Structure formats: structure tokens, C-alpha cells
Amino acid sequence: MANGLTIGQAAAFVGVTIKTVRHYHRLGLVAEPERDGSGYRRYGSADLLRLIQARTLAGAGVPLAEVGDLLDADPERFAAALDDVHRRLTEQIEDLTARRDTLHRLDHGDRALLPDRACAILERLTDLGFCPDYVAVQREGLVLARALIPEIFESFLNHLEHSLADPEFIELTKRSWDARSWDPDDPRIVELASAVAANLLANRALQTMPTGFRNQSDAAARYGVVNHHREDQGPSIARLNALVEENLRAAGVHIPHQ
Amino acid sequence: MANGLTIGQAAAFVGVTIKTVRHYHRLGLVAEPERDGSGYRRYGSADLLRLIQARTLAGAGVPLAEVGDLLDADPERFAAALDDVHRRLTEQIEDLTARRDTLHRLDHGDRALLPDRACAILERLTDLGFCPDYVAVQREGLVLARALIPEIFESFLNHLEHSLADPEFIELTKRSWDARSWDPDDPRIVELASAVAANLLANRALQTMPTGFRNQSDAAARYGVVNHHREDQGPSIARLNALVEENLRAAGVHIPHQ
DNA sequence: ATTGACCTTGACCTTAGGTCAGGGTGCACG
DNA sequence: CGTGCACCCTGACCTAAGGTCAAGGTCAAT
Incomplete structure (x- = not known):
């Protein structure tokens, strides 16, 4: 009974490549899901949730080494971290905007x-x-x-x-x-x-x-x-x-x- | 006659580390400047200009491999490239903004x-x-x-x-x-x-x-x-x-x- | 004359994956 | 039935844009 998504389906769902998912497994950032009879990974919704969470944090620039810790942290620390990430993103956006505006000086x-x-x-x-x-x-x-x-x-x-x-x-x-x-x-x-x-x-x-x-x-x-x-x-x-x-x-x- | 800036001064002026400057030299992105009697690199204003230009493009996300070509290109191609970079930056900014706004769903x-x-x-x-x-x-x-x-x-x-x-x-x-x-x-x-x-x-x-x-x-x-x-x-x-x-x-x- | 700040090269480490090789699985089509 | 194709497995190596470490030369000051 092949229950759950294969790695390709899971990756497509969370919007990353298969390689990225395996990378996250190897870093211990997302636990390996169950395997089916032929050794394929099968992802349930709990796995997908974890993947999405990891992906969202990573996509926001949190170093992968910290993502695992963060997701396992108590809600208080997690919320603080989210605030921090938000702040960093805002900073980065301003930085990019400034860069963009400076670009024309190169002319x-x-x-x-x-x-x-x-x-x-x-x-x-x-x-x-x-x-x-x-x-x-x-x-x-x-x-x-x-x-x-x-x-x-x-x-x-x-x-x-x-x-x-x-x-x-x-x-x-x-x-x-x-x-x-x-x-x-x-x-x-x-x-x-x-x-x-x-x-x-x-x-x-x-x-x-x-x-x-x-x-x-x-x-x-x-x-x-x-x-x-x-x-x-x-x-x-x-x-x-x-x-x-x-x-x-x-x-x-x-x-x-x- | 030690004419020109040392690598440290040049790096500080353009806002990068010494390593970055040497990296750019090794990639052929910025030509090596003259050396003084003790083998130190000495940067004149033309070198500084090139460094700043390279730094600005690199900072805007242009792959280093392309920066050299771009800076040597005719003004027309260069202007087109600048437009392209500007577009990419805008895209990236929007992407980051979207990410930031999605972040709270993780709660x-x-x-x-x-x-x-x-x-x-x-x-x-x-x-x-x-x-x-x-x-x-x-x-x-x-x-x-x-x-x-x-x-x-x-x-x-x-x-x-x-x-x-x-x-x-x-x-x-x-x-x-x-x-x-x-x-x-x-x-x-x-x-x-x-x-x-x-x-x-x-x-x-x-x-x-x-x-x-x-x-x-x-x-x-x-x-x-x-x-x-x-x-x-x-x-x-x-x-x-x-x-x-x-x-x-x-x-x-x-x-x-x- | 020695300390500390700077410079030189070269070799290896890092992050977040991508690529390639070599092989197994599952399913449809002739 | 086997053949092709798309998917999966592991493992080893490659990439960009630097950073770190090591071993040594230079320079100015104390």
C-alpha cells in the first residue's frame, strides 16, 4: 500500500527540487519519512508540513543549520525568531532597493x-x-x-x-x-x-x-x-x-x- | 616612491574585504595593479574605479563570471545589462516582500x-x-x-x-x-x-x-x-x-x- | 630589536545546493 | 514479454563567492 507522496511530488508541492529535499534530510533539518516496499520515501502531511516550514524559513534567509533547531524550539523562542527573520528581510529589501537606485551611477x-x-x-x-x-x-x-x-x-x-x-x-x-x-x-x-x-x-x-x-x-x-x-x-x-x-x-x- | 593605495586601503574604500579584492583579481575581473618595491599591490584611481564598478554589479547579483565581460562591453550592451540587472533586482525585492508577508503563516x-x-x-x-x-x-x-x-x-x-x-x-x-x-x-x-x-x-x-x-x-x-x-x-x-x-x-x- | 599591523601566496573550508554515474522500480505500449 | 521512459536510490564530486589558516616578508613605532 503505497501511502503518501513520493519525493518528487512532495518537492513539487513545497516548491523545491528533489535534491533540496534530500539535502534537508542529510542535514537533519527534516526527518526522513517512512519508506515503501521498494525503498522510496513516502511523505505524509506531517512531513509536508515540516518541509514547508523549513522551506519558508530557509527561503527567508535563515541558515539551514539553524532551521532545524528553530522548528523544534518552544513557541516563544520561535515567535522571537520569526520577528528576527522579518526584521532581517526588511533590512535586506531596503538594501536591495538602495543598490538598485545606485546602479545608474555606473553609467x-x-x-x-x-x-x-x-x-x-x-x-x-x-x-x-x-x-x-x-x-x-x-x-x-x-x-x-x-x-x-x-x-x-x-x-x-x-x-x-x-x-x-x-x-x-x-x-x-x-x-x-x-x-x-x-x-x-x-x-x-x-x-x-x-x-x-x-x-x-x-x-x-x-x-x-x-x-x-x-x-x-x-x-x-x-x-x-x-x-x-x-x-x-x-x-x-x-x-x-x-x-x-x-x-x-x-x-x-x-x-x-x- | 610608493604611489597609490595598498590593498587594505583600496578594499576599505570600495567597502569590501581584502580577500574579495584578491578574489576578483584571480577571476580576472579586475586587472592586478602595479606592485611596489616590496611586492605590495598599489591601487591608482583607475583601479579603484574598476573595483567600484565590479563591486556594484556583483552586489546587485550579477555573477562574477559575467561582471568582467560586462565592464569591458560597449556602452550599448552595458546599458542593456544594467536594465536587466535593475529588472532582476526589482523581481527579487518583490519576492522577498512576498516571503516576508507569508512568514506569519508559520505560526x-x-x-x-x-x-x-x-x-x-x-x-x-x-x-x-x-x-x-x-x-x-x-x-x-x-x-x-x-x-x-x-x-x-x-x-x-x-x-x-x-x-x-x-x-x-x-x-x-x-x-x-x-x-x-x-x-x-x-x-x-x-x-x-x-x-x-x-x-x-x-x-x-x-x-x-x-x-x-x-x-x-x-x-x-x-x-x-x-x-x-x-x-x-x-x-x-x-x-x-x-x-x-x-x-x-x-x-x-x-x-x-x- | 621586537611588537603589532599590514602585506604575500597557497591550500583547504563553507553554504546551499547541482551534476554525474551506476543502478533499481513501476507502468504503458507494441 | 521486453522495451522504453519517468521516476527513485546512493555516493562522489562540482559550484559561487568568498572565509580561514598557515608560513612568511614589510613597515613603522616603541
Whole structure:
């Protein structure tokens, strides 16, 4: 008398595969049902109930290792666990929703890496006639700055926004960019460096660096990485950088070494 | 000149673990960055951008094996893929929401297995004075019926609801339940069987079985399992069952064998 | 100079199943 | 009657997306 459902019927009923049912048996999460004469598992309604319960919990993200315990727990603990699961599901839903909404930022690379304000600055650079390569280097710098020195990233942006309103700064920056192709010993570099330093000192926006920041040598190292990042462009840029720093230090501005 | 972030800093920036970053390298999903003098990976902003993009797609559920391809794809294909991911996320969110809303049915077992209508019938049985054991067997039967013969489950419920309004049916059912403890050769069984058959014939609710259903031998077998399910209770029940079927067949009602 | 925090590779573990191999069962059809 | 087909059995291995452990190199600070 073949009483009860076969594993395939039971699996279809609870909406899982046969393999999943056997998996649950092996983990001891659902007891094996009786076998019929030919060794087939036969599922009665009690077995189906247990399967559905297990399936529902597992489907809600409860680790299988906990499902068995949970189903055997007293109603009080069980209810608490259900509440917990409900909470976790809600959390997960919110998480997914957020992910979905963030997805569109991938369309344009910058938006995934930088806040809107920084993107606006980069666009402004393009509008001001800076070449794409320069904008790319500048974007690199912003990304590094945000990653390495988040403490002062906001004031970094302030400084940039302020500077872009100054035609002299823009002119000097364009010249600095041209300096890439100069010989490192070109005398114009010395001249340019003092002009740049003077401009920076005139603005004094560098002072927005938070007090205390300068004392942490770790922070200084990170600042150094950002500050020397553009030196990748060539030896004359490195020299220009060094000279500007020298000028600033001579004027009493503290700049971490290395 | 240690230019760029170490793996730990990069991982922290994109919000994953170091292991995850290395995993992405091994899968070829994100190219390995330059190494510094001591063999440490050093991440520039281009690497960070790639990492963030990969992370965003992976976090949205895109299989890692596809992420690499996708990021290298032309913008058109990429946009299409993004749409696809967005759709999948929405689907997943709806799925989780549904799961969360179903979770409370686990509190009372029946509600996880049976629709509200069936649960109401079981409660009605209790109210009508049927003993808990009988209700349990009946619940088993309903679960099996729903799993095995969903085609006629609704009409099965119709039939039951209708029958429960008939005092004679209830009386006969109670007597049938008592028959568990009778001897299989008890003459009262013959008498009870013809009374039950007469009651069923009078109602003729059995006729709600959909045409065409009777012709499928598979369906017949499944129907048989459900119909003979209660015979677990004892040999006298089996005999009663057989006699009722015999009576019904004699009256011209088609009932599948086995 | 040694501690502690970080980095390197490689080998194995985990979760929730899926796949494959090798064989038995039950039923219908020619 | 045997042949095909759909279903069932076990057991061994595979998968994704990492995590853990081991054994060792680096770096900065105390």
C-alpha cells in the first residue's frame, strides 16, 4: 500500500527540487519519512508540513543549520525568531532597493567614485578649456584624495571651487600643465614655481586644513601621496612641485615631507 | 616612491574585504595593479574605479563570471545589462516582500499548508464535536488532496462545505469514525456503508468532478491514494470504504479502482 | 630589536545546493 | 514479454563567492 507522496511530488508541492529535499534530510533539518516496499520515501502531511516550514524559513534567509533547531524550539523562542527573520528581510529589501537606485551611477564612471560636487568641478575644468588628459589626472587626484584623506576632502573641494574663480590661478595651472614637456632644468620652472606659490599664499585657502591633522604622521604620508601624485607626469612636474613647496615653506607654511 | 593605495586601503574604500579584492583579481575581473618595491599591490584611481564598478554589479547579483565581460562591453550592451540587472533586482525585492508577508503563516501549522477555506472547514469540524484525532486525519487528507489532485481541490472543498450543512452526513461520519474500533466483520458495517452511499448519492456533489478527469489513469491513481488514505486507521475502515464504493458503483457512479 | 599591523601566496573550508554515474522500480505500449 | 521512459536510490564530486589558516616578508613605532 503505497501511502503518501513520493519525493518528487512532495518537492513539487513545497516548491523545491528533489535534491533540496534530500539535502534537508542529510542535514537533519527534516526527518526522513517512512519508506515503501521498494525503498522510496513516502511523505505524509506531517512531513509536508515540516518541509514547508523549513522551506519558508530557509527561503527567508535563515541558515539551514539553524532551521532545524528553530522548528523544534518552544513557541516563544520561535515567535522571537520569526520577528528576527522579518526584521532581517526588511533590512535586506531596503538594501536591495538602495543598490538598485545606485546602479545608474555606473553609467558614467565618475559618479561612482566621486560626489556630485567633485564631478561638477571636473566638468567645469573641461569647460574652462583644460585638455582631457589634465582633467583625467585631476580626477585621479580627487579620487585618491577622497580615499586617502577624507578628513579634509570637503575643504579640498572648497579650495578648488574657490580657485577656479580666480583667472590668475587658472592661467598658472595651465602653464604648469604645459611644463610637463619642459626640460627639468628649464629656468621658467623656477619662475613659475614662485608665481604659483605667491598665488597660493594670496588665497590662503590652504589654511582650511584642520588643526591636529598636521601632527599625525600617518595623515601626512597620505597627504604626501595625493600631493605628489601628479609627478607621474614627468620630472619637470616633480621639480616644479618641489620648488613650490620650498617657496611655501620659506613663507612659513607647514607642509609635511615625503 | 610608493604611489597609490595598498590593498587594505583600496578594499576599505570600495567597502569590501581584502580577500574579495584578491578574489576578483584571480577571476580576472579586475586587472592586478602595479606592485611596489616590496611586492605590495598599489591601487591608482583607475583601479579603484574598476573595483567600484565590479563591486556594484556583483552586489546587485550579477555573477562574477559575467561582471568582467560586462565592464569591458560597449556602452550599448552595458546599458542593456544594467536594465536587466535593475529588472532582476526589482523581481527579487518583490519576492522577498512576498516571503516576508507569508512568514506569519508559520505560526499555526495549517495555515502554511492549506488555504484559509480549508482551515475554516477544519475548525468547523472541531466545533461540530469531532475529536481531535479525526480532525487530524481529515487535515492529512486535505493536504494530500491539495498536493495530489489540485485540479479538483476546490470542488473537493465545495463538497465538504456542503456536506457539513447536512446533519445526516455528520451523524454518519461520526459513526464511520467509531467504526475504527469495530471488528471488520461486524454486520453494522454493511448497514453503515449503504447509509453512507445513499447519503452521497442524495447529495450528488461528487458530480462536481471535472469531465475528462476520470479518463486519466494517472489522476485516478492519485485520487485513489487520497481516497484510501484514511484506511490507515484500521481494517474495518478499509472494509467500510470498499463497501461504500461497491454501493456507489452499483448505483452507476464511476469510481477508479486502486 | 621586537611588537603589532599590514602585506604575500597557497591550500583547504563553507553554504546551499547541482551534476554525474551506476543502478533499481513501476507502468504503458507494441 | 521486453522495451522504453519517468521516476527513485546512493555516493562522489562540482559550484559561487568568498572565509580561514598557515608560513612568511614589510613597515613603522616603541
